[in-house]
Amino acid sequence: MMLGLHLNPYKNCDFFEFFSVLSTRVLGLITGQIGLADLVSDEIQLLVLLGLCFSSAFLGVFLVLKRMTMMANAICHTILLGIVLAVLVLSPFFNFQASSNSILSMKILLMSSLCTALLTTFLMEFFKQTVKVQEDASIGIVFTFLFAVGVVLVTLFTKNIHIGTEAIMGNIDALDVDDLQIVLFVSLMNFSFFTVFYKRFTSVTFDPLFSSSIGISVSFYNYMIMVLTSATCIAAFRAVGVLLVLMFFVAPPLMSRMLTNNLRSIICLSFILPAIGSFITISLSRHFLTVYQVPISTSGLLVTVFFVMYLLLLLLSPKNGLFTNFLAKSLPIKVID
Amino acid sequence: MVFLGMNMFQIVKNLLLSVLIFITLGCSRESRADRERSESSTKKITVLSTIAMIDDIVARIGKDRINSNCLISGEIDPHSYELVKGDDEKISSADVVFFNGLNLEHGASLCYKLQKHKRSIALGDYIYEKYPDYILKTDNSLDPHIWMDISLWVNIIDPITQQLSQIDPEGSAFYQTNAAELKKTMLVAHDRVFNHLQAVSESKRYLVTSHDAFGYFTRSYLATEEERLKGTWKKRFAAPEGLAPDGQLSVKDIQNIIDHLLKYNISVVFAESNVSQDSLKKIVSSSKEKKHNVNFSSKVLYGDAMGSYNDPVNSYLEMIEKNASSLINEWQK
């Protein structure tokens, strides 16, 4: 009298079997046999990661080019505290028990993370523009101060719950179907914002003086990027944790910079490369589980896979990879430019 | 119209190529059948319990009719346990999940999965409804360590047997007999431990550990009768860290513990198997300076974890007795 529960089809497959099972599942999904409801945890993780790759493809490229990655890092730290405070402070008012922990209602999370992101950006701009402090000093001082205030408030409110490592490292294995909602929403938001404002963003990033001379206000677009970063951080908060989402922002653009120079293909590559990375990660972590019975943190594995991919690209990239240069020098072959 | 750096024809070509690869992979023979065989899929019902203490009780009731497995094993701290890669299958493949409740497992992901499971029973909350005044409250949150008091922990047997017999009606008689027998042994063990600990002189029975796990233990075994009635037994137990270990500590907590030690001139402090001993080390070194020699106990107590790496405990009752014995020979020294 087995209850009608479905075993996870990926239960015992290793690296390559994972792909075969995945392809049958995808076929089933396309032909409609498998509904969206009974997606299995591995597939949900895959979809969430793909969503993240998609939304951070646009965002990452412009963050790196506008040299605002450190601001994104600051946003991530303060958002972490915004979330924890929202849960601890606001939960009694909205009479939903923090510990009962129905999915932390996304409204509160989004709202609180947006306020913290705007506050942080405003303070950083204030210190940089009006108080004329060096840029990285102003970033550093603002976000560490807010983080310290957050930690004090957290310990004030509850002696028992410490800042779970889960908030920092995220827990990709605990994802659920309705996590897909937030990721889908954020990817659509990112996609629409960047396709509409693509021209504005390129001109503001490339030549801020020229843009302000033709009437585009540069600081408006800075704030917009910061808002989009905070929204993406929320989407990534449950899956990869607020700190490792930085990897999504930084690694793909750096990887694709090694391969091409055209801005549009950099954006496409910054989606394709991490997507490949995510596929490899999910199957690798499944592989470790089945073959070595060792459960490892998939988000940590994801970052390591990105790191290794970037190292490979550093060595082999056609433009000026270490290995290709070595080849070009020693062997008399012409490296295609 | 050049779009995204490649013209449309190229894009369509690449997409077709990748879909083809997917499909060919799909039809390959299922080669993991041999791994499947390793898992016998007989008609046994699978029961999952979050902490080892529940798992031990469930195994004693179901014996070989069920295969019970445990989520948090070894020395991992249940308070902040977060789901790892394989746990998702364990939970979804279990027919019934028993967890302690009372906000013990407050890791966000674990809590959420437990809620969503179709048949998950919070044993602590069950006891809370039946005997509300038994459950302790420390600074407006419930103390989840109810397994430290055998007389309380015995009440979880009824809900377990009830659930098992619901799922597996034929075996319900078998479960009832095992349950009754287990209750008897637990109550006998409870009295034995009680008498042993009461034998120690009252002035010695003060317990200081690193985190607030031994509230129930003190109330039932260390406190005298009228202390239990009047509720003044709390003075017999103190711990620097709150309910969840390694919260942000402040100097004030350490100061309070040292005053407590001086007040009741407690000379021995008990470390726990799976909690960091920094705070206790600090307390010991500072109180030594204040000319009140306090030292660590030779044996380690088992608060949240049943048994440790090099000294495994294979049953719940044995864990309580081990704690009691290490307390007794420390105090009688």
Add this chain to the structure above:
Amino acid sequence: MSFDLISFFTDPVLRAPTLGSIFMCISSSLVGVLVFLRKRSLLGEALSHTSYPGVALAVSTFAAFFSPSSDGFVFAILFFAFLSSVLGLLCIDFLKKRFRVYDDAALTFVLSSFFGIGVLLASRLQTTHAVWYKQVQTFLYGQAATMRDVHIFIYLALFIFILLAVLILYKNIQMLIFDQNYMRSLGVQVRYTEMLFVFLTCLAVVVGIRSVGVVMMAGMLIAPALTARCIAKSLKQMFLFAALFGGVSGFLGNYLSVSVPELFPGTRFVLPTGPMILIIASVLCFAFLIFSPPNGLLWKKLSRKKIKSKILLDETLKFIYSRPGKLASIFQIKEELSISFLRAYFILWILFTKRFLMLKNGSCCLTKRGSKKAIDIFKCHRLWGLYLIDFENDCRYSSLYDLTPELLKDLQEFEHVKYNHGEK
């Protein structure tokens, strides 16, 4: 149990955290000055995160030899964390030099990838050595309250080492910060000083993590240096002030985190020491940034407002004076000066009270006093323009309104003699 000041240094419970964090803060602010002046202040943040895999590695290798919370274990963790943050720093520099990656992208990349690898190793640890894993967690978030005497000696040694390094190599450091090519021209090895700089930063960051936590450590590198920057005139002063502010915030952090909860004896009101130290340091920094007399934000904004309003007054008078019949309506004034109505009213109101203007059939007209003042203003502005152009390298006066009458007089003769064409 009241705490008086001295007991902070004698009481066994309070002594270790207070002294420990004071030494740690002073050494981190000294290094902070170096990092701040080289415009790499976020290095602290990156290094504290890149040390995480080192910590996880140390646990997995040394778990067999040491018990979870023995002192030897703390040294092992520190050493491995130091190694991994040095590796991180070298990666950052390599990426920047060889592949011309933007420096903050390289910083973030190395930061999150090392942290990710650390997470991977730590999750492996979670199953096998759970207790050590918990020890690593507390290491990350910092636990100032449970510091013992052995930590005082660690921080004292660190403090002395950094102090000696700064004192002995003061000139090298000055050259390294100011101008590296000049240093190369003198034949002094830049690489060694650079290596020393790397060594000192990593040491201060890694050792500081234990007491204040990862993120707070990054702040401790920046806050004291930034505060010192506002009031220090020379590098020496900067080091002194930074050390002073570091020490003060270290002590105050401890003091407040103990005495404030005393005010609410009943509740379990708890202030963690680590974050308190950083909050004090940052508040000090904000205060100095805004209120420090010569170039604080407040003073600058005040002086700018003062000049702006004075100039507006002068412009209105000059404009009315140049109008036919010395007469102008409020709209013309608003149009001419492109300011809002409110401002225009405000200016006119002031001029009326000073009896420079009077109402004449609906528009304002210059009084006798007003027109004399206007002429005077014309002369003043012209001479100030002259002063700016011809006395370019004499920067005694920065604003028109502190021109002394006698300077005006000799400026006038200068103009008369040089250009013998006096305007009206």
Add this chain to the structure above:
Amino acid sequence: MAKVMAQLETPALSVHHLSVYYDDTPVLWDINFEVPVGNIVGIIGPNGAGKSTLIKSILQMTDCLSGKISFLGTTLKRKRKKIAYVPQRSTVDWDFPISVLEVVLMGLYPQKNFFSWIGDQDKKKAYQVLESVGMRSFADRQISQLSGGQQQRVFLARALLQDADIYFMDEPFAGVDIATEHSLMLTIKGLKEKKKTLFIVHHDLNTVRSYFDWVVLLNKGLIGCGPIEEVFTEENITRAYGKEGKTLFDVNKLFK
């Protein structure tokens, strides 16, 4: 003060009582001048004279203490589309992954709203402009591979595409080879024929006489603004540049 008001119709640019303070140190003080349409105006002055600040404050990129500026009689907001600005080359990050064509096409952004795509005839216009600047063959090349002169030509091409009435150029000839300088001057002279006004920040006194017909000479305060013969006199130069200015002037005479 400009004695003669050249033409009576509205001046291309008129500036009244413009003064700019950087916190509390004066950068520009009480600048008043007007420039008629159809002139190439050189903005000359020693280092730190506030040349770039003058342009930036005119285009309201930095806030000024006081001043009223009008372009062809109206405010900047209405004439925004008719004004083109060529920034200094050093303010731009040159290893940005963008091709020469895309940089030039940025000149069309003021006319394009959010949703309009870059059409083919826009590309044709861009190629024409690149042709006129002699950079047609570099159209698909990455900007990081261009020399200083070529980068300046791309910037000029972008400004040309805006087909504005008033052009502001910030040190276009700094660090540029002679061939580029001449070709830039040809284009600029071409613009002058089309009744456009150009303001060029320039620092090399020798070429002032041959390039510009009007000059704004300033050193924190306005020394002179008007046709070359009137303003570019030895007396004004010494006043602007101090004693060394005189020697510079004499050397310049030798070359004439």
